[in-house]
Amino acid sequence: xxxxxxxxxxxxxTATSAIGSGLAAHFDALRHARSGLRPNDLSSVPLACWIGRxxxxxDATLPAALATWDCRNNRLAWLxxxxxxxxxxxxxxxxxxxxxxxxxxxGTSTASIGATEQAYRRLDADGGFADDMLRPMIHTPHSxxxxxxxALALEGPCLTISTACSSSAKVFANAERMIRLGLVxxxxxxxxxxxxxxxxxxxxxxxxxxxxxxxxxxxxRDGISIGEAAGFALLERAAMVxxxxxxxxxxxxxxxxxxxxxxxxxxGAELALNDALARAGLDATQVDYINLxxxxxxxNDEVEAALVSRAFPSRTRASSTKGFTGHTLGAAGIVxxxxxxxxxxxxxIPGNLGGDTPDPICGAQFAWHSEQQRVDxxxxxxxxxxxxxxxxxxxxxxFAA
Amino acid sequence: MSxxxxxxxxxxxxxxxxxxxxxxxxxxxRSLLAGATPTPTVRPAAATLPPNERRRAPESxxxxxxxxxxxxxxxxxxxxSLACVFASSHGDQPITxxxxxTLAQTPAELSxxxxxxxxxxxxxxxxxxxxxxxxxxxxxAAQRASFGAGLLEAVSxxxxxxxxxxxxxxxxxxxxxxxxxxxxxxPFGCALVLTAERSSAxxxxxxxxxxxxxxxxxxxxxxxxxxxxxxSAGGLPLLALxxxxxxRCQLTAAATLGLQIDMDHI
Numbered sequence: 001x002x003x004x005x006x007x008x009x010x011x012x013x014t015a016t017s018a019i020g021s022g023l024a025a026h027f028d029a030l031r032h033a034r035s036g037l038r039p040n041d042l043s044s045v046p047l048a049c050w051i052g053r054x055x056x057x058x059d060a061t062l063p064a065a066l067a068t069w070d071c072r073n074n075r076l077a078w079l080x081x082x083x084x085x086x087x088x089x090x091x092x093x094x095x096x097x098x099x100x101x102x103x104x105x106x107g108t109s110t111a112s113i114g115a116t117e118q119a120y121r122r123l124d125a126d127g128g129f130a131d132d133m134l135r136p137m138i139h140t141p142h143s144x145x146x147x148x149x150x151a152l153a154l155e156g157p158c159l160t161i162s163t164a165c166s167s168s169a170k171v172f173a174n175a176e177r178m179i180r181l182g183l184v185x186x187x188x189x190x191x192x193x194x195x196x197x198x199x200x201x202x203x204x205x206x207x208x209x210x211x212x213x214x215x216x217x218x219x220x221r222d223g224i225s226i227g228e229a230a231g232f233a234l235l236e237r238a239a240m241v242x243x244x245x246x247x248x249x250x251x252x253x254x255x256x257x258x259x260x261x262x263x264x265x266x267x268g269a270e271l272a273l274n275d276a277l278a279r280a281g282l283d284a285t286q287v288d289y290i291n292l293x294x295x296x297x298x299x300n301d302e303v304e305a306a307l308v309s310r311a312f313p314s315r316t317r318a319s320s321t322k323g324f325t326g327h328t329l330g331a332a333g334i335v336x337x338x339x340x341x342x343x344x345x346x347x348x349i350p351g352n353l354g355g356d357t358p359d360p361i362c363g364a365q366f367a368w369h370s371e372q373q374r375v376d377x378x379x380x381x382x383x384x385x386x387x388x389x390x391x392x393x394x395x396x397x398x399f400a401a
Numbered sequence: 402m403s404x405x406x407x408x409x410x411x412x413x414x415x416x417x418x419x420x421x422x423x424x425x426x427x428x429x430x431r432s433l434l435a436g437a438t439p440t441p442t443v444r445p446a447a448a449t450l451p452p453n454e455r456r457r458a459p460e461s462x463x464x465x466x467x468x469x470x471x472x473x474x475x476x477x478x479x480x481x482s483l484a485c486v487f488a489s490s491h492g493d494q495p496i497t498x499x500x501x502x503t504l505a506q507t508p509a510e511l512s513x514x515x516x517x518x519x520x521x522x523x524x525x526x527x528x529x530x531x532x533x534x535x536x537x538x539x540x541x542a543a544q545r546a547s548f549g550a551g552l553l554e555a556v557s558x559x560x561x562x563x564x565x566x567x568x569x570x571x572x573x574x575x576x577x578x579x580x581x582x583x584x585x586x587x588p589f590g591c592a593l594v595l596t597a598e599r600s601s602a603x604x605x606x607x608x609x610x611x612x613x614x615x616x617x618x619x620x621x622x623x624x625x626x627x628x629x630x631x632x633s634a635g636g637l638p639l640l641a642l643x644x645x646x647x648x649r650c651q652l653t654a655a656a657t658l659g660l661q662i663d664m665d666h667i
Contacts, residue, residue: 003562045508059646083495100613100658109520113497116579120501128578136582141492141542146656155657157611159550160542162492162521170539177561181410183553183611197504202516252486252537254529271535289619385517386526387489387536 002251002279005176009044009244010394012089014080015172017229017325018052022083027342030350031370035324037213037225043200044121051195052227052326054079064087069147071115071138073108073194077148080192080230089234090152090188097180097185099155105174106145107167107191109330109384112138114196125367127390144192156184158230162330164384165293166193166252168231169333172252172392175235192233193330199226205262214296214327215354216320217362221296227326233319241392245341248377248393249280255387262383269293269381272389273311280393282377286395287316289343289367289378294320295327296354300383305361314364317371323353333382337392340378344396405503409610413667417643418471418569418592420445420464421634426471429649430643433623445590449480450531452509457514460529461493464590465524465571466531472592473567475551477602481592484558486550487525489630490572493518493584498577524569525548536564548591548636549570549652549660555595556609565596572633572657589631591640599667605643607661615659618650639664 014022018036019029029036040267060079062070062242077178080278081087119133135141145160157178161167168191175187203209203226210223238246253271255263270314277284291313292304301320308318321339328335343349358368376399380392417427423439424430429439445467447455455463465487473480486607491497496519503511520526522540529538537558543550548570555568571590598605618638620627627634638650642664652659 025449044504047508057654101609113501116497117501117504120505120578123578128581134582136584137544137581139582140490140544144543146544149656155614156655157550157553157658158543158546158655159554161539162542163525163538163540164520164522173537174557175558180561181557183557197508198500198516198519201504201508201511202500202513202519205511205513205516207513228630252539254526254535254538255531256481256535258530259523259526268535302501384522385520386522386538386540387529388522388526 002275004281005249005279007238007246007248008176009232009238009241010180010247010341011236011241011244012086013233013338013341014081014084014086015229015231015335016054016080017328017335018054018227019324021079023124023342027346028322029264031348033351033353033370035213035353037326039267042195044197047200047204048211049209050225051196052225052328054228062238064150068135073112073114073144073146073192075247076194076228076230077144077192080232081151086232093186093234099153101156101185102154103157103175103184103187104145104149104154104180105171105187105189106148107166107171107330107333108144108160109167109193110161110196110198111141112143112336113198114194117197121386152188163388164386164389165329166330166382166384167330167333167394169357169382169390170252172247174253179237186234186236188234191331191334192230193328194228195226199329208297210296213354214322216294216296216322217301217352217355217359217366218358219359221301224295224297225326227328229325229331229335230329231338239294243397245344245397246395248395249276251275251279253389257387259298260385262303263387264309268387268389269307269383272391276393282393286313287312287377287379288375289349290316290318291340292318292320293381293383294322296322302361308365309363312365315351316365317367318365319350319352319367321350335388336380340380341396343375343378347372351371409608410556410560411606411608412595412597413599413603414557414593414607415596415603416472416476416594418468419640420467422587423591432638434644450642452658454527459493459496459518460573462524462527464573464588465569466528467572468590468592469528469569472594476594478565478594481534483565484536485528485538486541486551486566486568488547488570490542490544490547492521492586494575494579494583494585495572498579502577503653514562543655545632545635546653546655547632549654553654553660559597563592563597568593568595568635570633572631586630589634591636603667606665606667610661612659612661614657615651617653
């Protein structure tokens with residue numbers, strides 16, 4: 001059994017995805033069931049699918065001092081950092097605690113591999129990278145975290161977590177451990193992934209991409225829609241900020257089954273869920289809302305729906321929001337953590353967009369349309385390739401399990 | 402870190418794994434440092450993987466699994482009981498090179514197997530599958546600080562969760578145009594089994610402390626220059642202490658952060 005944790009305060013959070021930049025845009029799209037998916041207009045050659053592309057990434061110019069970090073992924077990171085006053089909140093935390101006492105823990109699946117793809121599309125006559133692409137720091141998985149560390153002037157522990165689609169959920173666990181041990185006093189967590197050929201053609205090669213907008217938990221679902229997103233949160237000790245929503249718990253577990261398909265009984269997912277509940281001191285009956293991983297892949301949704309049915313009472317509400325944002329891969333954890341926090345803040349259960357003909361395996365827990373109700377406790381599931389599972393538990397300010 | 406009043410944290414080492422073309426294991430490092438010339442090796446054996454996986458797995462997986470298997474065997478622990486922290490600065494560079502080259506020419510022909518092997522957590526994924534490990538597992542990167550940052554993450558799991566953790570840090574050689582940019586010229590991997598409590602299998606005690614950024618400890622002959630060819634060789638100052646008589650070393654934990662480690666043999 002995990003060691004129960006002292007809740008942490010989530011003192012700031014923000015998300016930028018296909019449904020908009022910042023929390024207000026997300027709340028509005030979720031409330032009005034407005035999807036951000038569009039026909040693919042991004043890959044270097046046509047590929048018939050739908051994508052969750054963020055508007056305005058191309059125009060999100062980096063400040064001159066950071067220009068050497070320029071690439072689509074870091075532009076999206078910068079766009080995301082500039083929403084909801086997040087930069088100011090970090091600046092204030094840095095002033096309060098000192099730059100070396102704030103950790104930076106970011107998840108990403110492919111970081112700025114899009115820039116490496118670009119370099120390969122226009123190699124020099126001698127077969128090497130063109131001069132403007134000779135920037136080793138953007139051709140490596142740590143490019144995002146190193147860029148954000150420079151942008152935020154943070155000097156504490158700085159780590160990239162890259163466990164495919166659970167990456168930016170797991171960062172909350174890294175942060176909690178570091179704060180509990182007194183290594184740092186606060187942590188900026190989050191994640192960014194951008195659309196690029198690698199993921200579009202890669203998932204297409206695995207026959208996991210739908211040619212239509214994704215339909216999570218629908219009986220006729222036939223694959224994912226890939227999206228891009230940036231999201232960030234600031235974590236501090238709850239005693240310092242009693243009126244902030246809380247991170248109550250987290251769970252992490254491995255399927256030990258297969259590289260690209262989930263365990264057929266959802267073993268790792270259930271271990272992660274139980275670990276999160278135990279660490280939070282929660283019983284499943286106390287969970288008001290679960291933001292599901294719900295990718296719209298045949299197998300994920302089947303396994304996850306069965307887990308919801310056996311683990312939760314029918315009053316618990318559950319939905320996937322990938323019909324809004326697409327599957328934002330390494331950024332999915334933070335985007336959906338943000339949606340779980342919005343559910344708590346606004347009493348909004350987002351509807352499971354795209355599930356027009358619900359798969360009969362889905363139980364009464366599924367919210368097919370948005371609902372208004374008080375949410376004290378919300379979970380978020382994130383599962384990645386390699387059988388890498390994470391579950392996060394959030395609660396409203398003042399909630400005591 | 403909180404474990405000791407001095408502000409340092411203490412963990413114990415129960416197993417060490419190491420592989421490079423010059424050094425087949427930790428014993429080979431000891432013999433090299435004692436003045437011998439170890440026999441070069443060709444390919445990491447990765448005996449933990451089932452034979453069919455071993456034939457198909459990319460080199461990044463073989464290297465990580467080889468050093469992980471060595472460290473766990475030395476500890477005598479059940480691999481399935483260990484949380485896993487697998488660090489790598491660059492992930493699988495030959496696969497990234499293949500993918501970017503293919504995407505530039507014939508994107509629709511991208512190999513699905515190579516794509517799913519391209520994820521940074523492929524080595525830890527294969528490891529947990531081969532060992533039936535359901536414990537938490539993670540894959541991390543921190544550019545040239547990947548060993549120090551991975552060690553810090555592993556130590557924080559050992560102390561916060563009071564459990565044994567397997568740390569792996571490995572990078573294969575780069576290839577193609579990307580290899581020219583990363584400058585990673587030869588494979589290097591290492592692994593440690595770290596625990597919160599001293600046991601009969603304990604080899605050494607580590608007291609770690611975060612410090613401001615500070616140059617990494619110098620490497621003396623015959624290890625001079627090894628770090629230049631592979632960022633995962635950043636762990637060598639600590640491995641050399643483990644192979645010798647103990648002492649202090651300084652590693653990079655982030656661009657702006659150092660990790661000072663005092664090591665004593667038990």
